Amino acid sequence: MVSDQPSSAASPREVADDVDEVALARVMRMVPLGAAVLAGTAVALLVAGYLLIYILVFLPRGTVG
Amino acid sequence: MSDTHPEAHERWILQTELLWAFGVGVFIAAALGMILFTALTMNVNPPSNVERINPKTLHLAGEFAEHNLGTAVGSDGRVTVRAIATQFMFLPHCIAVPANRPVTLRFASPDVIHGLLITGTNVNTMVVPGFVAQVHTEFTQTGDLLMPCHEYCGLGHSEMWATVQALPDNEFKPGPDGRVSCAKR
Numbered sequence: 001m002v003s004d005q006p007s008s009a010a011s012p013r014e015v016a017d018d019v020d021e022v023a024l025a026r027v028m029r030m031v032p033l034g035a036a037v038l039a040g041t042a043v044a045l046l047v048a049g050y051l052l053i054y055i056l057v058f059l060p061r062g063t064v065g
Numbered sequence: 066m067s068d069t070h071p072e073a074h075e076r077w078i079l080q081t082e083l084l085w086a087f088g089v090g091v092f093i094a095a096a097l098g099m100i101l102f103t104a105l106t107m108n109v110n111p112p113s114n115v116e117r118i119n120p121k122t123l124h125l126a127g128e129f130a131e132h133n134l135g136t137a138v139g140s141d142g143r144v145t146v147r148a149i150a151t152q153f154m155f156l157p158h159c160i161a162v163p164a165n166r167p168v169t170l171r172f173a174s175p176d177v178i179h180g181l182l183i184t185g186t187n188v189n190t191m192v193v194p195g196f197v198a199q200v201h202t203e204f205t206q207t208g209d210l211l212m213p214c215h216e217y218c219g220l221g222h223s224e225m226w227a228t229v230q231a232l233p234d235n236e237f238k239p240g241p242d243g244r245v246s247c248a249k250r
Contacts, residue, residue, distance in 0.1 A: 025074075032078050036085065047092055059103065062205040064187035065110035 112190050114199035120175045124149070129173045136161050136245040144168045150179035150192040150214065153221030159228045159247035163237040164207045172198040180216030183229050191216060204231040 008014040103109040123129040129149055135157050136146050144163060149156045150172055162168050172181065174194045182189040185206060192198045204210075214225035230247045239245050 029074070032081050036081055039085070040088075043088075043092075050096075054099070058187065059107070059109070060205065061185065061187045062203045063108045064189075064200060064202045065104075065108050065112060 108201070109187075112198075112200045114197065116197040116199065117195060118173050118197050120173070120194040123173050123175055128171070131156070138239040138243045138245065140243070146170045148172050148227070150174045150181065150225075152176050152219050153214075153225040155181070155212065155214075155225065155227035157227070159230060160212070161230045161232055161237065161245045161247045162204055164204045164231045164233055166234075167201065167203050170200045170202065177218050178216055179214050179218050179225070181212055182215050184211045184213075186210065189215075204229075207231045207233050 118129070124131065127133075129147060134147050134149060136144065138144050144166060146160055146162060146168060148160060148171070151174060170188065172179075172190070172192045173196075174192045176194060178194065179192040180190065181192065186202060186204060188200050188202050190198045190200050208231060210229040210231060212227045212229050214222055218225065228247070232248060236248055237245060
């Protein structure tokens with residue numbers, strides 16, 4: 001940083017709140033689980049859609065090659 | 066896992082990622098297995114046929130001459146359809162095929178790239194000048210099916226379509242020369 005520029009810490013609004021480390025750790029423990037559930041649900045829906053179309057639409061339309 | 070041990074937390078995240086990777090691996094293996102299974106047991110494959118033909122002369126003689134277009138049943142009972150995709154029509158305009166019997170479709174183009182699909186079936190191919198597009202299939206339904214050109218081929222592209230008449234066995238009657246025309250309706 002150029003030395004003649006003010007630090008953002010000069011403004012009280014830019015200074016981070018006090019963090020409760022225990023609470024932060026508790027939240028951070030849940031974050032990967034939530035991400036996994038969200039991504040898992042999205043991928044499961046996509047895979048289910050693919051399987052349904054493959055089995056119920058593509059295969060009954062007959063052989064091709 | 067403990068709040069006081071970030072290493073344990075990171076280990077747990079790594080385990081989650083490995084579990085995810087394992088799940089993705091299982092899905093890819095299942096999808097590939099399904100494709101392989103249907104390919105081996107049901108002959109479901111991407112149509113692939115590299116067979117050259119001269120687009121300048123294909124209408125003059127040989128397989129795609131006018132008298133040879135349409136549906137033909139060979140002496141061995143094999144059903145073969147030959148058609149030309151040209152600006153802006155399919156020749157013939159109506160193609161008769163039997164339902165629930167193996168059919169070989171062969172297409173050629175004398176001018177530009179065309180494409181076709183037959184609605185309600187898995188038939189879908191490009192017709193590239195210089196090559197014969199070939200698709201093996203079996204029609205699982207009867208009735209009139211629309212076969213439009215699905216590759217933009219010029220100003221009349223939207224008018225380029227044909228009808229595929231999938232006939233039940235008792236209506237699919239080859240003539241003495243083994244040729245079958247569309248039933249009049």
